[in-house]
Amino acid sequence: MRTTTDVFHLAIPVHDLAVAEHFYVDLLGCKLARRYPDRITLDFFGDQLVCHLTEGGPLPERPSSLYPRHFGVTFREAADFDALHALAVLRKIPFYLDSSIRFEALAEEHRTFVLLDPSGNLLEFKHYRDPRMMY
Amino acid sequence: MRTTTDVFHLAIPVHDLAVAEHFYVDLLGCKLARRYPDRITLDFFGDQLVCHLTEGGPLPERPSSLYPRHFGVTFREAADFDALHALAVLRKIPFYLDSSIRFEALAEEHRTFVLLDPSGNLLEFKHYRDPRMMY
Amino acid sequence: MRTTTDVFHLAIPVHDLAVAEHFYVDLLGCKLARRYPDRITLDFFGDQLVCHLTEGGPLPERPSSLYPRHFGVTFREAADFDALHALAVLRKIPFYLDSSIRFEALAEEHRTFVLLDPSGNLLEFKHYRDPRMMY
Amino acid sequence: MRTTTDVFHLAIPVHDLAVAEHFYVDLLGCKLARRYPDRITLDFFGDQLVCHLTEGGPLPERPSSLYPRHFGVTFREAADFDALHALAVLRKIPFYLDSSIRFEALAEEHRTFVLLDPSGNLLEFKHYRDPRMMY
Amino acid sequence: MRTTTDVFHLAIPVHDLAVAEHFYVDLLGCKLARRYPDRITLDFFGDQLVCHLTEGGPLPERPSSLYPRHFGVTFREAADFDALHALAVLRKIPFYLDSSIRFEALAEEHRTFVLLDPSGNLLEFKHYRDPRMMY
Amino acid sequence: MRTTTDVFHLAIPVHDLAVAEHFYVDLLGCKLARRYPDRITLDFFGDQLVCHLTEGGPLPERPSSLYPRHFGVTFREAADFDALHALAVLRKIPFYLDSSIRFEALAEEHRTFVLLDPSGNLLEFKHYRDPRMMY
């Protein structure tokens, strides 16, 4: 369990703020809080995500691995996991990995899918069969 | 606001699991959930932090910038921000940036300090003067 | 999500306080808080609705459009949406628009019905298929 | 008291969506949810505000009266009322009526200020001395 | 809705404290808080019930009517209503009125049963089909 | 502690429904839910109070004792107790007993005042120095 009034915050690099805003707000359904010339801040499933414009360099290629960096939300309720998956399909959000089961048959078994943002950031969403295993 | 029963989860690279466990559990006061040969999972202020053992390569140097990647918690209550700062001082946790004020005199003014984990990950903790600005 | 202890408040014009009270309290099941010669205040589904007596002028005609002004509640739970619809039918509250689906097949698909108060105010009640789309 | 998971929703007319977005998001600190060609939807202090583009007609003049239509939030905590007032001053949001006391010396005494959006909509924010009088 | 931390309190007359304690604690499953020579206080479904020893006079006869005085709990969840009814049957608590439907076919339709305590106090328990009708 | 979604309900006798409504709604600040020819129902500090019209008989005299029947609310927060006392003074609600301390110097010490409704019902409001003693 966690408090309702604190927030986790994460800063990630993006290569283009308008493209990031389109992905996170128009596609993923997050809410835009503030815009700056060099960053945007978002209400990401109740926590704060800050996309920093990281200039130069080529567009990130499709990451070769889910590890070591990714982020996302673990839903307590399967209905929330399923709703987000449906949203991603409906709005054609790019999947890095579609729904699969990890740690199958173990106590920490969970369903997961991974989305890919336009800057190469990986977003993993999970639902554990046993909620005590969410940590 | 956010739900009490979902969790944000973040995966980060660490160079040594025992060193990471010492930092996050013994120093920072997080709680250890699960240990694997290649990762540890933690209850990080109510959310899930997964430290992935990323082998090879030198120890990360002290990052040259807070940007573009860092993570942490924004506390609703100043007392929680202050308590964590006191803990960090007491337990001699390395500060990357000690307490300072950002966006001073603006609506989104907030206090912040940044800690440095042994693998070069940056942890920023914030307290906004106006809680509506937490996103 | 929203706080339990703050309230949204809305002031609307009504042509007759007794008629408004009958509609909102006796029919719609809201609760009367305070009566003044020129207004009544109501606990409207947990928020505050203030009906201001706006004298003169003919009774509003049936509005030609739902837009641009209307108000109401979006229920998280379908059961609450359905219960209110049943109440409206049972108590013969005038429908401006009976249950229909808006934005069908889109992520923001929702069910909606619209009631008409005696002063021509439009009350829309909604239930989204995906609760993240409630904003 | 009200539920945390339902939302009040209000539809209002605006004359220009970009101007409305600037007011509600950049100035007032609300969060943008969805953009359409003819409307924008916002997380307005935890409830939903929908700004409908109402074409034609001159810019609304400064309303001659607070009545009969206005909307806003009544804060349980004085600190939240004060924080919003400070935000409005800091960001030079137009005041229709600066802080005043209404129903002074009565049980329902409350502090209030009213802001004016670019389309002539009036936003009233309140704090009651006695929280039981919030309805 | 109501707060979790305030309590409703009710004082009622009983003719014998031991008999009352047996009824409320051993049969009805309430919790005993304090005992005095002239009263006992109970945690009655989360609120406070105080049974005052009212000496003299005959045992109250079975009340001729449910009106005008009775008290009890209205459960939001049917499962809680049913569980209490099952408890009353199992423990052979005297019913004044077994389960029936009141205001049938109206919006405020609800199920109800009434128990009789040894001092003639009537306890009514309700479950409304539409929770908005609980007041 | 108690649930937020169940309600305690109490039925009391009144000699005149309009007089009762004036007392409970206009003076005491409760909210009117439903009116019938023979009763009114109220949101009484979050619980349900039903005033049954009990015809015939003289107006109740001022009760000779607080015992054995009275009802009311015990507030967790002193501020709520004080606010209600201030309301009663401001609106000249009849006091049966003004603020006093009961069980002084004992663990269950509490402040209390008692109001008298027009039908002779006694309403006691309490605040315990030690919240664990609220039952």
Add this chain to the structure above:
Amino acid sequence: MRTTTDVFHLAIPVHDLAVAEHFYVDLLGCKLARRYPDRITLDFFGDQLVCHLTEGGPLPERPSSLYPRHFGVTFREAADFDALHALAVLRKIPFYLDSSIRFEALAEEHRTFVLLDPSGNLLEFKHYRDPRMMY
């Protein structure tokens, strides 16, 4: 944090049920739930304590050490810790150890006092300076 609706339960030995009931209910202010010939069950600060009658053997002597067995509550709020200490003093509950500070100057510094029940069970109550250290 923990759920509001689950309970921790603990079974302890007592040498006399009436003596135990007097201690836990009349002195410590817990609430009696159920009585059996061989045990009593209590609402102990919101959790369940079951006192099992353990026959035979002498009255336990005053334990020579706080370790390894004791139980109690850690209060988030200092006011609750202080209120209980005041209650213990007022009602002359035997102290095994009066208020002291443990782990002084460390992050996990906390105040504590220990009470002794009539069967030799040790009850420790704590308040941590830093609430994150409550585990």
Add this chain to the structure above:
Amino acid sequence: MRTTTDVFHLAIPVHDLAVAEHFYVDLLGCKLARRYPDRITLDFFGDQLVCHLTEGGPLPERPSSLYPRHFGVTFREAADFDALHALAVLRKIPFYLDSSIRFEALAEEHRTFVLLDPSGNLLEFKHYRDPRMMY
């Protein structure tokens, strides 16, 4: 019901800290908070469990009885009881008593299973058919 922010704490004897940590963290899925040379502290289902190293003496034998000492959690939701049972089976945690029904056909009927930790401590987990009987 109980608060979300206080915790119950229990101190128990263990014969080996590493063995205890393996049982409680790796098998039972609790979270490790702090390690000392002479104890470990755990987040045990939201409450605090402190395992004190009690040196000397043989390994405890399998206890001859569940009474008088054991501890555990009573789950409000059957799903949580079932999930933990499944975890215990999956991870081959030793059962002292597998699932059985106690007080069958009585109001306080509940399901229970008991696990045995490596130091001979008994952990009982319960689910009551009627949640009001959880105390």
